[in-house]
Amino acid sequence: MKKLQLIILLLACTKMSMGQLLLTGNIKGSVKGDSVEVNLSYDGNYWAKNSVYLKTDVAGKFHTAYPYHTPKFIMLIYKSAKQYLLLSPGRPLYVSINNSASPIFAFAGKAKPENDLIQKLNLEVTELPFVKELKVKNSYATWPVDSVVQYKVPAIMHSLDSTQKLVNQSNLPASTKKIIATEVRYEYADAVSVNVGSWLNNRKNRANFNLHFIDTVLKKFGLPTKNELDGSLYANLYLNEYFRFKSWKGIYTYNANPDKVKANEILKASTGIDYDDLLNEIKKDGNEEYAFTTRITAAAPQYAWEKQLTNLMFNFCMSSQLQSADKLLYFIKGNLTNEQYIAAAEKMFIPLKKERDQYAHNLNIRIRPDYKSISSLKELMAPYKGKVVLVDMWYTQCPPCIAELAYDQPLKARFKDKDVIFLNIALEEDKDDEIWRDFILINNIPAEHVRRTRNQMGPLWNELGVIDSQQKYPTYIIFDREGKVAVKDASRPSEREALYSQIENVLNK
Numbered sequence: 084m085k086k087l088q089l090i091i092l093l094l095a096c097t098k099m100s101m102g103q104l105l106l107t108g109n110i111k112g113s114v115k116g117d118s119v120e121v122n123l124s125y126d127g128n129y130w131a132k133n134s135v136y137l138k139t140d141v142a143g144k145f146h147t148a149y150p151y152h153t154p155k156f157i158m159l160i161y162k163s164a165k166q167y168l169l170l171s172p173g174r175p176l177y178v179s180i181n182n183s184a185s186p187i188f189a190f191a192g193k194a195k196p197e198n199d200l201i202q203k204l205n206l207e208v209t210e211l212p213f214v215k216e217l218k219v220k221n222s223y224a225t226w227p228v229d230s231v232v233q234y235k236v237p238a239i240m241h242s243l244d245s246t247q248k249l250v251n252q253s254n255l256p257a258s259t260k261k262i263i264a265t266e267v268r269y270e271y272a273d274a275v276s277v278n279v280g281s282w283l284n285n286r287k288n289r290a291n292f293n294l295h296f297i298d299t300v301l302k303k304f305g306l307p308t309k310n311e312l313d314g315s316l317y318a319n320l321y322l323n324e325y326f327r328f329k330s331w332k333g334i335y336t337y338n339a340n341p342d343k344v345k346a347n348e349i350l351k352a353s354t355g356i357d358y359d360d361l362l363n364e365i366k367k368d369g370n371e372e373y374a375f376t377t378r379i380t381a382a383a384p385q386y387a388w389e390k391q392l393t394n395l396m397f398n399f400c401m402s403s404q405l406q407s408a409d410k411l412l413y414f415i416k417g418n419l420t421n422e423q424y425i426a427a428a429e430k431m432f433i434p435l436k437k438e439r440d441q442y443a444h445n446l447n448i449r450i451r452p453d454y455k456s457i458s459s460l461k462e463l464m465a466p467y468k469g470k471v472v473l474v475d476m477w478y479t480q481c482p483p484c485i486a487e488l489a490y491d492q493p494l495k496a497r498f499k500d501k502d503v504i505f506l507n508i509a510l511e512e513d514k515d516d517e518i519w520r521d522f523i524l525i526n527n528i529p530a531e532h533v534r535r536t537r538n539q540m541g542p543l544w545n546e547l548g549v550i551d552s553q554q555k556y557p558t559y560i561i562f563d564r565e566g567k568v569a570v571k572d573a574s575r576p577s578e579r580e581a582l583y584s585q586i587e588n589v590l591n592k
Contacts, residue, residue, distance in 0.1 A: 124158075235279075
C-alpha cells in the first residue's frame with residue numbers, strides 16, 4: 084500500500100513539475116518543529132541569510148517548488164549533513180532523510196539517477212583530494228611555482244578528466260550530463276584558483292605566480308559561458324577568481340615595469356583599469372571589491388563582467404552592506420545591458436532596505452549614546468555591574484562574524500529574562516558609522532552596541548590582556564558580575580551548548 088501511495092505521489096509530482104522545480108521528501112523519525120534547510124545561491128556562495136527552512140508536517144514530510152524553467156543546483160541541509168542536489172523542470176525529486184542511515188539522504192522520482200551520481204561525486208565537499216594534500220607536511224605546497232605547474236597541475240587535470248569520464252559514462256540524458264560535467268569542471272577550477280593559488284601567491288613566488296601559474300589556470304579552465312554562469316554554482320565561484328587573477332596579473336605587471344606611463348597603457352588595455360583612478364576610488368570609498376569590479380571592463384566579455392557585477396551585488400545584499408549595495412545598484416542601472424541582471428539586482432536590494440526600516444525602532448537594539456567618549460574598559464563595563472556580559476568583538480565586513488549571526492536568536496532566547504547583557508563592540512572607522520548602524524538594523528541584532536576605531540581598539544585589546552597574535556574577529560569574552568574577565572576566549576554562538584554552559588557557569592558563581 085505504501086509503495087502504491089509513493090507511485091501516486093510521484094505521478095502527481097511529475098505533472099506539477101513540468102513548469103517548475105519540485106522538491107518533496109520526508110524525515111524518518113521527525114519530531115515536532117523539525118525542518119530542513121534549502122539554500123539556492125545566486126553567486127555560488129552559501130549564505131545562511133538566503134536559506135529557506137521547510138517545516139515538516141505531522142508525518143515528517145516537506146515540500147517546496149521553484150518557478151524556474153531551467154535546471155538549478157541547490158544545497159539541502161539537515162542538522163550537520165549537507166547534500167548537493169540538481170533540480171530540473173519535469174524531473175521531480177523525492178528525498179528521504181534518515182539520520183541513522185549512511186548516506187542519510189536517499190532519492191526517488193525522475194531526478195533520482197542524476198542525484199545518485201551527484202551524491203557519489205560529493206560535490207558538496209569543500210576539499211578535493213589535491214587540496215587536502217596541501218596541508219600534509221612536505222607536500223607540493225613547498226614546491227616552486229614552475230614545479231607545481233609542470234608536475235602537479237597535469238595530475239589534477241587527469242583527476243578531473245577521470246571524474247568527467249564517470250559523468251559521461253552514466254545513463255543520463257546528454258543535457259543532464261553536460262550540466263553535471265560543467266559543475267565538476269568549475270569545482271576543480273575554483274579549488275585550483277583559491278586553494279593552490281593561495282599557497283603559491285607569496286612574495287618569493289610573486290613573479291612566477293603572475294607569469295606562469297595565473298596564465299596556466301586561465302588557459303586550462305578558460306572563462307565560463309553565459310549559460311554555464313546562469314546554471315552552475317561553481318562556475319560563479321570560479322568567475323570571481325577569474326577576475327581576481329586578471330586584476331592581480333595586471334597590477335603585478337604594472338608594478339614590475341619601471342616605465343609607469345607605458346605600464347599604465349598596458350594595464351588599461353588588458354583590464355580597463357587606470358591605475359591612479361583605481362587608487363583614488365579605493366582611497367575615497369575604501370571598498371576594493373567595488374573599485375576593481377566596476378573598472379575591470381576589458382578583462383572579459385560583457386556578459387561575464389555583468390554577471391560578476393550582479394554577483395557582487397548579491398554579496399553586498401547578503402552581507403548587509405547597504406551603502407555599497409545602493410551605490411552598486413546605481414552603477415548597474417547605468418552600465419549593464421542585460422535586463423535580467425538589472426532586474427535581479429533590483430530584486431536583491433528591495434528586502435535589504437526594508438529590513439533596515441523594519442527594525443529602525445526596535446527598542447532591544449541599543450547603540451550606546453556615550454560610545455564616542457568611552458576611553459577605558461572600566462567605563463565600557465560600568466553600566467552593567469551586577470550582570471554577566473557576553474562581549475562580541477566583530478566588524479561588518481568580517482565573513483565569520485556574519486556567519487555567527489545565524490545563531491544569534493537561539494542564544495538570546497536561551498538567556499531571556501536572565502542577568503545577561505549582550506555587548507557588541509565593532510571595529511569600524513568614523514567614516515563607516517552609517518554602514519555600521521544600518522548593518523545592525525538590517526540584521527536585527529538586539530544588543531548593546533559600541534563602535535571603536537582601529538586606534539581605539541588596540542588599547543582595548545591591551546586592557547583585555549589579549550596579545551596581538553591572539554586578536555581575531557569574531558572574539559567572544561564573558562565578564563562576571565563585577566566587570567572582570569571570566570572567560571577570555573569563549574566559544575562561538577555556533578557552538579551552542581559549549582557557549583551556553585560557559586555563560587551559565589559564570590551566572591551561577
